[in-house]
Amino acid sequence: MRNTLPRGNLRLCGWIVICALSLPAAISARTSDVMGEVRFSGQSGVEKSSGVWVDGQYVGYLKELKGSKKLLLLPGEHLLTVRQDGYQDFIQKVQIEPHEVMCVHVVMAKAASAKYPDVTATVKVDVKPARAAVFVDGLFVGHVGEFQGMGRGMLVAPGSHEIKIALPGYQTFETQIKPLANQTVEIKTDLQSSEGSPSGPLLNSESSAATPKT
DSSP states (O other): OOOOOOHHHHHHHHHHHHHHHHHHHHHHHHHHHTOEEEEEEESSHHHHTOEEEETTEEEEEGGGOSGGGOEEEOSEEEEEEEEOTTBOOEEEEEEEOTTOEEEEEEOOOBOTTOOOOSSOEEEEEEEESTTOEEEETTEEEEEGGGSOSTTOOEEEOSSOEEEEEEOTTBOOEEEEEOOOTTOEEEEEEEOOBSTTOOSSOOOOTTOEEEEEEO
16 A cells, blocks of 8 residues: 655655755855955965965865966964975964965965985876875875876985875875886876775776886
8 A cells, every 4th residue: 555645744845855956055155255256476386386275185286276266265273284395394383264366475485404315216107187296205295296107206215115195086096116226116096086986096997006117
């Protein structure tokens, strides 16, 4: 036997469903209406290729944070950190107001303790998306796009290194390499979306953790 409801109750249920479906969109629209925008500027390629963190979360590299990737923040205090390999962190606290557009001019200063090895190995990074952040032994060194393609690569000291590639919305990829002096290795993978996907990274059929090149 099938249970039925009076027509008045059916209409009421229909309104409840419609309101429930509309609620997330309405909340999202109200949230977007009160957000402020942060715009970055930098004089040289060092600043423009530096990674940007907001409240400890990597959001992208400085040059790309505009247009469809513009940085919108909820009102309140936020901590901005800009990092580049071999440079001191640029750190600034900002107070965001609704509808405000705040301009932050970034100037990176070289780190006095920065040291570069006399003998190196080369790491080529072929990863999608190319805007993902690259970390070597826990330190940010740039984004993928800086280390892929002809004539590009990341110089590291020979020996063991932990490589991590991360981007919000994707599973973090981690691997270990152990290149020899003057050797070139390649890291190749596609980052997998973190929504409804397994906890471990999935590599495409052509990829491997680190492939030495001869």
